Amino acid sequence: xxxxxxxxxxxxxxxxxxxxxxxxxxxxxxxxxxxxxxxxxxxxxxxxxxxxxxxxxxxxxxxxxxxxxxxxxxxxxxxxxxxxxxxxxxxxxxxxxxxxxxxxxxxxxxxxxxxxxxxxxxxxxxxxxxxxxxxxxxxxxxxxxxxxxxxxxxxxxxxxxxxxxxxxxxxxxxxxxxxxxxxxxxxxxxxxxxxxxx
Amino acid sequence: xxxxxxxxxxxxxxxxxxxxxxxxxxxxxxxxxxxxxxxxxxxxxxxxxxxxxxxxxxxxxxxxxxxxxxxxxxxxxxxxxxxxxxxxxxxxxxxxxxxxxxxxxxxxxxxxxxxxxxxxxxxxxxxxxxxxxxxxxxxxxxxxxxxxxxxxxxxxxxxxxxxxxxxxxxxxxxxxxxxxxxxxxxxxxxxxxxxxxx
Ligand SMILES: [Mn+2]
Ligand SMILES: [Mn+2]
Ligand SMILES: [Mn+2]
Ligand SMILES: [Mn+2]
Numbered sequence: 133x134x135x136x137x138x139x140x141x142x143x144x145x146x147x148x149x150x151x152x153x154x155x156x157x158x159x160x161x162x163x164x165x166x167x168x169x170x171x172x173x174x175x176x177x178x179x180x181x182x183x184x185x186x187x188x189x190x191x192x193x194x195x196x197x198x199x200x201x202x203x204x205x206x207x208x209x210x211x212x213x214x215x216x217x218x219x220x221x222x223x224x225x226x227x228x229x230x231x232x233x234x235x236x237x238x239x240x241x242x243x244x245x246x247x248x249x250x251x252x253x254x255x256x257x258x259x260x261x262x263x264x265x266x267x268x269x270x271x272x273x274x275x276x277x278x279x280x281x282x283x284x285x286x287x288x289x290x291x292x293x294x295x296x297x298x299x300x301x302x303x304x305x306x307x308x309x310x311x312x313x314x315x316x317x318x319x320x321x322x323x324x325x326x327x328x329x330x
Numbered sequence: 331x332x333x334x335x336x337x338x339x340x341x342x343x344x345x346x347x348x349x350x351x352x353x354x355x356x357x358x359x360x361x362x363x364x365x366x367x368x369x370x371x372x373x374x375x376x377x378x379x380x381x382x383x384x385x386x387x388x389x390x391x392x393x394x395x396x397x398x399x400x401x402x403x404x405x406x407x408x409x410x411x412x413x414x415x416x417x418x419x420x421x422x423x424x425x426x427x428x429x430x431x432x433x434x435x436x437x438x439x440x441x442x443x444x445x446x447x448x449x450x451x452x453x454x455x456x457x458x459x460x461x462x463x464x465x466x467x468x469x470x471x472x473x474x475x476x477x478x479x480x481x482x483x484x485x486x487x488x489x490x491x492x493x494x495x496x497x498x499x500x501x502x503x504x505x506x507x508x509x510x511x512x513x514x515x516x517x518x519x520x521x522x523x524x525x526x527x528x
Contacts, residue, residue, distance in 0.1 A: 231438050236431045243430060243443035261459070289438075 135165045136224060137193070137200050139215065140251075141208035142171045146178045146280035150273040151206040151251040152190060154266075155227060158255065159204070161264045166204065169193045171215055177320025181276040184316075185269050197221050207251040209235040227254055249294040250281035256297045271304035279313040280320075333363045334422060335391070335398050337413065338449075339406035340369045344376045344478035348471040349404040349449040350388060352464075353425060356453065357402070359462045364402065367391045369413055375518025379474040382514075383467050395419050405449040407433040425452055447492040448479035454495045469502035477511040478518075 138155050140148025152168035159166040168190040174182070182189055196203055197220035205226045211218055211234045225242035226235075229251050246254050252274035259266050266274070278298045282290035285298070302309045336353050338346025350366035357364040366388040372380070380387055394401055395418035403424045409416055409432045423440035424433075427449050444452050450472035457464050464472070476496045480488035483496070500507045 229438055231435045232430070232441060233434045235433070237429045240427055240429050240445040241443060242445060243441050245439060245441035247438040247440060 135167060135200055136202050136204055137167055137169050137196050138204035138206060139169045139171055139190075139193070139196075140206050141213040142215075144170050144172055144174060144178070145207075146175075146181055147251050147277040148207045149174060149178050149190060150181065150277040151227065151255050153187065154252060154255045154270050154274050155204060155206050155258075157267065157270050158259055158262065158264055162262060167191070169196075175320060177280060177316060180316050180319035181273060181280075184312075185272045185276075187269060187273065206255070209233075209245075211235065227251055227258070229254065246293075247291070249287060249290040250278045250297075252277040252281075252301075253291075253294045253297040256301065266301075266304055268305055271301045272307060275301035275305050275307065275309060275312075276316060279309060279316060284310070284313045284317065333365060333398055334400050334402055335365055335367050335394050336402035336404060337367045337369055337388070337391070337394075338404050339411040340413075342368050342370055342372060342376070343405075344373075344379055345449050345475040346405045347372060347376050347388065348379065348475040349425065349453050351385065352450060352453045352468050352472050353402060353404050353456075355465065355468050356457055356460065356462055360460060365389070367394075373518060375478060375514060378514055378517030379471065379478075382510075383470045383474075385467060385471065404453070407431075407443075409433065425449055425456070427452065444491075445489070447485060447488040448476045448495075450475040450479075450499075451489075451492045451495040454499065464499075464502055466503055469499045470505060473499035473503050473505065473507060474510075474514060477507060477514060482508070482511045482515065 138152045140152050149170055156166040156168040170190045170192055174189055195217045196215050197217045202222040202224045204224055207228060208214060209226050209228050209232055223237055223241060228245045229248050244254060256274060275298055278294050282294050285295055298309055336350045338350050347368055354364040354366040368388045368390055372387055393415045394413050395415045400420040400422045402422055405426060407424050407426050407430055421435055421439060426443045427446050442452060454472060473496055476492050480492050483493055496507055
């Protein structure tokens with residue numbers, strides 16, 4: 133099997149970026165060659181997260197069929213939210229927490245959706261189910277995604293599973309979710325404020 | 331939460347019937363009220379299986395929205411293979427091993443698809459992931475479904491995971507897959523032969 137790309141939706145949020153990085157780490161540790169990429173510019177919140185944990189932003193792509201025959205999707209499934217040439221490649225797996233719509237495959241695939249607040253909550257399960265240890269850095273990115281998608285556990289979409297996953301990730305990452313999370317969410321707001329002022 | 335129905339596809343095969351019964355047992359043991367039902371007549375092979383393990387065929391239904399607001403799907407996802415009034419109920423989860431097509435939900439759901447030979451191979455994982463013990467009878471039904479979908483592990487769709495699951499289920503059910511499996515597959519063929527002769 134050759135290289136596979138993994139990416140979240142267009143106009144990526146912190147979960148779209150961090151679940152792609154985490155899923156790629158899982159697959160790489162399982163012996164596959166997987167590269168996380170992104171479909172658009174990252175926002176201020178995600179920039180804060182990547183800087184905090186000293187991680188480079190995934191490579192920006194506008195198409196995928198020219199480089200790989202197959203892809204993994206995270207944090208989305210709908211065609212319109214995916215890469216423009218999604219119809220030209222095999223979707224080998226999806227890990228997501230959204231409704232399913234405008235999605236179709238020619239072949240059976242691995243599809244893992246759960247009605248939780250964040251894709252990284254599911255990716256955390258996948259690491260455990262596969263017996264793969266999380267790095268400190270990736271745990272920090274995944275915690276950030278959960279904080280982002282659940283607005284620090286306050287969104288109506290937040291479940292007990294998100295809270296439990298965040299607790300585990302907090303311990304591995306060695307950061308305090310409440311303090312770090314507020315700074316992170318503020319970083320997103322500041323940029324938004326600035327943009328509005330311009 | 332009120333009662334939920336679970337069912338496989340129209341023109342049910344052994345996996346459609348047995349994965350519904352097994353999934354209902356899992357959910358019932360987890361404290362939910364779930365009834366397995368079927369969307370059509372069972373064939374000779376499935377009749378042999380149910381007789382062998384002394385299990386009644388699930389109740390036949392032609393519609394579901396008149397009894398429940400939500401359903402679980404097993405062994406299928408496509409609208410055309412499902413109950414006629416599927417659009418009128420919430421699909422709360424899907425466990426399947428087919429491609430995804432003509433499927434759409436309004437809300438996030440639990441969707442578990444894996445590219446393996448049989449839905450019961452995935453249901454076996456769900457029992458283990460949830461720490462729920464399988465009854466001897468249900469293990470026998472699930473083993474039967476794997477034998478049926480993989481033609482005794484000889485189909486091109488059969489994976490190592492199906493073989494491994496069958497080994498586990500064989501031990502719990504206390505039957506020899508090779509001997510029992512041949513009799514079971516023959517029971518299906520006999521009926522088909524008879525029908526052709528008529
Ligand atoms: Mn997202
Ligand atoms: Mn998300
Ligand atoms: Mn079937
Ligand atoms: Mn099947």
